[in-house]
Amino acid sequence: MTTTDIEQDLTRQQDTFREGLEANDWLLPTLGDGVTGLGPQAEDVVQGIASAARGIAARLSPEAGTRRLRFPPVNGTRLLERTDYVASFPQLLGTIAAFEGDNKAHRQLLATYEEQGDWSAQLTPAGHALVPAVCHPLYAYLEGSQVDGTVFELVGECYRHEPSPDPMRFVTFRMFEAVRIGTPAEAAEHREKWLAAGTELLTNLGLEVQADTANDPFFGRAGKLLSAGQREAQLKFEILTEVYPGHPTAIASANLHEDHFGEAFDLRTADDAVAHSACFGFGLERVALALAAKHGFDVAAWPASVRQELGLS
Amino acid sequence: MDSTIEATVRSVLSEQGKLSEDAQSIAVDADLYRAGMTSHASVNVMLGLEDEFDIEFPEERLTKATFTSVASITEAVEAIHHD
Ligand SMILES: [Zn+2]
Numbered sequence: 290m291t292t293t294d295i296e297q298d299l300t301r302q303q304d305t306f307r308e309g310l311e312a313n314d315w316l317l318p319t320l321g322d323g324v325t326g327l328g329p330q331a332e333d334v335v336q337g338i339a340s341a342a343r344g345i346a347a348r349l350s351p352e353a354g355t356r357r358l359r360f361p362p363v364n365g366t367r368l369l370e371r372t373d374y375v376a377s378f379p380q381l382l383g384t385i386a387a388f389e390g391d392n393k394a395h396r397q398l399l400a401t402y403e404e405q406g407d408w409s410a411q412l413t414p415a416g417h418a419l420v421p422a423v424c425h426p427l428y429a430y431l432e433g434s435q436v437d438g439t440v441f442e443l444v445g446e447c448y449r450h451e452p453s454p455d456p457m458r459f460v461t462f463r464m465f466e467a468v469r470i471g472t473p474a475e476a477a478e479h480r481e482k483w484l485a486a487g488t489e490l491l492t493n494l495g496l497e498v499q500a501d502t503a504n505d506p507f508f509g510r511a512g513k514l515l516s517a518g519q520r521e522a523q524l525k526f527e528i529l530t531e532v533y534p535g536h537p538t539a540i541a542s543a544n545l546h547e548d549h550f551g552e553a554f555d556l557r558t559a560d561d562a563v564a565h566s567a568c569f570g571f572g573l574e575r576v577a578l579a580l581a582a583k584h585g586f587d588v589a590a591w592p593a594s595v596r597q598e599l600g601l602s
Numbered sequence: 603m604d605s606t607i608e609a610t611v612r613s614v615l616s617e618q619g620k621l622s623e624d625a626q627s628i629a630v631d632a633d634l635y636r637a638g639m640t641s642h643a644s645v646n647v648m649l650g651l652e653d654e655f656d657i658e659f660p661e662e663r664l665t666k667a668t669f670t671s672v673a674s675i676t677e678a679v680e681a682i683h684h685d
Binding site: 373376377510511513514515517518519521522549552 | 640641642644645648649658659661664665666669
């Protein structure tokens, strides 16, 4: 097959899968490009995966303990600066704009709106941004504190501005993350343990998966250097499965950040060294859709062991 | 190694490298990442070098190895100049 053939084959597989998901009430249309809602079965499966992940967190809980926290999908724009997201991934970020004008400005807004013009150009930055990664608000919350290797368990929404006809690529989606901040050894151990436990859970759910080194989609030529460095140092692993035969998709990732966030948010260990961090995340909708691709759209007919693992029977 | 190129490399490093050592005196083969250069600092070093020398690093040179020492950077700049 030529490259074009392979691409056309992939597009066809994506279209067929999306049509199946929509026809069976797994994905619900919205007015947002690349944004979909979930039907009842898909949502049950998402909740089941999150619950199985919490089970792993309880089982792997270190001596320092595990804390479950919750941060909303919106944070201050400053967060994108503090994490270097603006420099590294400008193509993926999203900020929120609001109307802060007076009556005169309102008349202008209405006029533009009635002419079906671009009224959104008359909004101003609200100082809020959509959270791109579930662990980022955590570092900001812990800023300036001493860390002790506690694991933080988070479920939250992520925004990535990359609309795509591929139903596996969501513009907004939920991640379960287990994050550990402590010594370099604690961070490394966390990544190892969760990569193994995450692979095991996905395998028990009947998926054929494979862990592989990966890189984040850093922007531009500068990004080439960052990607190469990340791969060379094996900082990122993804767990991949072939929802589309011959085309692996990542459904979970295990990341070592070294001292990147420790440095940016002044997080220190008991010996006053800059803390290291690691996170493991399941893309909850992606895992759910991979299960639908594997076992079908009727969850009641899934293998008993899979239903049991997800707490659905 | 071209000494004028090396001097410019050192001055870009002292501006952008975030090194814990003096970029003017650090050994030519010392590991810059070990001397405190973060991956984001290495990006700024790369962009600074491209400005100073009016060059563009080809994709295959956008690796950690290229930016690992004064010597490796100077050699890369020389090679790109000669291409
Ligand atoms: Zn994370």
